[in-house]
Amino acid sequence: MRPIRHALRHAAPFLLALAAAVPLAGHAQAPAPAWPTRALTIVAPFPAGGVADALARSVAQRLSEQLGQPVVVDNRGGAGGSVAAAAAARSAPDGHTLFVGSQGTQATNAVFYKSLPYDPVNDFVPVHAIAGGVNLLVVPPDRPYKTVRELVAYAKAHPGKLNFASAGAGTSTHLTALMFQRAAGIELTHVAYKGSSPALTDLMGGQVDLMFDYPASSGPHVQAGTLRALAVTYGQRVASLPNVPTMAEAGVADVESVAWTGLFAPARTPPAIVARLSAEMEKAIASPEFTQVAAKAGVLPLNIAGPKFTAFVASETVKWQDLARRSGAVPQ
Template sequence: MFAFTHRSAARWLQGAVVSVACVSSSMVTAMYPALADAADYPVRPVKLISPWAAGGANDIFCRALAQKLTESMGQPVVVENRPGAAGTIGSDMAAKAPADGYTLVMGSSPTHSIAPGLYPKLPYDPLRDFTPVTLAAVVPNILVVHPSLPIHSVQELIAYAQAHPGKLNFSSTGNGSSQHLFGELFKYLTKTDLVHVPYKGTAPALNDLLANNVQMAFENPPALLPHIQAGRLRALAVAGSKRSASLPDLPTVAEAGVPGYDVSVWFGVFAPAGTPRPIIDRLNREFQSALASPDIKTRMDGFGAEIVGQGPDGFDAYLRAEIPKWASIIKAANVKID
């Protein structure tokens, strides 16, 4: 009797321990589903939204990084182009997506720094509705003109524009884009009358620039470099604070005689607000690793991009400084949406 009772008790105790373990696991999953999901992340494809048309710098960066993450994460990272309204349409889609790490967006200066000061009814808040993942790269736009113009320097451009007010057109990838704001700041600081012509992406803007339907642009290096090297466009200056590694002999706009002109485009990855921190940290590690790979670095150097790879907290601080800077530029230059 004693042996039977002992074995029965042992079986009962073993079952009780298993039951408690199962209940505890179920309670953790029920109470903290995000943590349970984060432990297995990712279990299905991840979507990376490029809020610009295919062929531009944002799209190029997205596809290069998506390929690396697909290899390292074991799940496809799929780029989805959602262009429109200077990147705000695609960004808004990402802001309203589930906060589970399966929808990301490649934000940039127009979508997260410029838009708050430009759009009175922006459908998202860059700080409240997103969680920063990584500041990927900073790219100084390049000021170019069509080679048919008798212009070989920034000072010659200013003199020509002042002698022919309203006769020079500059292209952009849309109202509120970096190209638009860079041109407006140039107009303000040089007191020139230039006409803004917005397009629905880099490809149509570049086509008209090459055809001399517009005469100048402040465009991202990836789209411009082949045409500069082939002589189809003439580069005058770099918009940022330092010269580009891809065009080391080209002065900055400030060096060329426009003091105070210092603007660049940044590119960074965001997830919807509320995405669990373990998922954010995993994504940050994956993007940091991709950005550090030799082939990505070589490719970005060729595009004139400076890889940053800043983490979530540093990226958040950077963004909080960028928003008021652009708001002051927009106000000073009296920029309005065309």
Template sequence: MQKQANTFFSGRARRSILRALGLTGALAFTGMTATAPSASAAQAFPQKPITIIVPFSAGGTTDILARIVGQYLAAKFGQSVVIDNRAGAGGNIGGQAAARAAADGYTLFMGTVGTHAINASLYRNMPFDPIKDFAPLTRVALVPNLLVTNPAQPYRTVKELIEYAKANPGKINFASSGNGSSIHLSGELFKQLAEIDMQHVPYRGSAPAVTDLLGNQVDIMFDNLPSAMQHVRGGTLVPIAVTTAERSPELPEIPTIAESGLPRYEATSWFGMFAPAGTPADIIGTLNTAIVEALKNPEVIEKFTAQGAQVYSETPESFAKFIASEHEKWAGVVQASGASVD
């Protein structure tokens, strides 16, 4: 079973994080700064609570980001926003539930690069079509992956890593949080563009993979930046490059893989909000406007940054084009890697 890279927390840590952010339970009207609904808007959408289906467990990044946005929407609309966690099958269980929901704007879906760009090529039997069954609203956040290595390894740059791999074909092992995860496919994309041979070592989640990387039992890893950051700051892992098109504000001194010699390389764990296909255009517009407004709110930006996420917003049309390009890109990577999940 695939485990996506966007769930970092578990158990007591999850509950502590949610309590600290004030995001437990249903999201009623809160003190977060937002434009209050006017009397004239009372007859318009929405007139009842909104549900956001999150296809992963409570406490992970997808869940926390959805709750932050939901908290703002609750304040904006004067309606409760309920988070419905439906985890399993790499996000496909929640995706299926959202795809089958009424197309009236009252059920939204927090999708990811996994649910809307990777899974269709990875899973043999998809219960929904990520493009035909959803109406994109906007991306909400990007979480960079970070290429890191153990200090005992001889390479410190992308160039040195590629040179070492070519001189020692098949000897570099790269860890991941699981077969078909964004962390795994970030490594596969690197292999393809650098034209090198590396061995993939899948784990059941990011934590055990990082543990073996710290113990120098594997050589490198394309880990989520928030997960790797503490080890980088502690000096127990060496950062080589970030996987995004631009440098991370949290590690501005670390170059991107693209600027380090592989200009076509870009791999990002992204998160976006969707409605079921067929949702009326005026409701799509209302939701997009409200979510984009939320993503410009300083409180929202601060909370996203605390999760290692970069705020991102756009039009539904722009998001739709992005999804199509991501779907095509990752289909090629999955096919070349041979990864699959029953």
């Protein structure tokens, strides 16, 4: 995938350092520990019932079948995922407690919170990506701009006039809009809402001019004609909306935004267990069952394993933290 290749290019120095740290063949290796010996727990930083929860439970089901042990999802919301992250970080590094992290828990929380009860880098080992949710640029159908180029031209001709809605300060819907402004060279006014639903309601009512939102929530409105989709923030078109161009195709480069999730293990988890987990996750993410769940949720399976996922997380951390700092949000 193009966004993954783009992320890995920026992470090349990290990969070289990682490769240099790999022990030479022929050196004595510690015997692989017996694993798993009991049920596994996946700590998830979101409430039950949502899209991310459905993905985590699908992964848990696949892993349970593959490993021959129960795998349960422990939902712990609060503080932007910090509650769950801290609990997972404090767990025993034996491969029986895992964590679903995201660009929020692993990157932007460090900007939006004055102090974190965990260290996003040193407390976790990246295991494998899970899925990525892209954003759609959507506008009311009665607006004079019908394409991204027309929107950019209108914004430049009327500086400061257009506003954009988001699901809240610091969310990917907010940060993606900042990325778009920067790439397009325009100025927009941010209107933050408490969630995607009220933001979409005002967007369809004409109170705001544009929004970046997930296909799962805005896609049905696009198909119904109550919203117009101008572009998708990904390197390829989305299967559910094949006529919507990518942002690059629409005329603005460097606006690729994937709100991703991935599986992490506590630091000091034995490398043999991490490697086994990564291999099992690779099979789980590629399974028809998970692919079906992801398609229904309107997200993209991300089959990025091992060192490549480590490099991806490192690159995404730089990108999202930069956007978070530019957002002007005051740390809580």
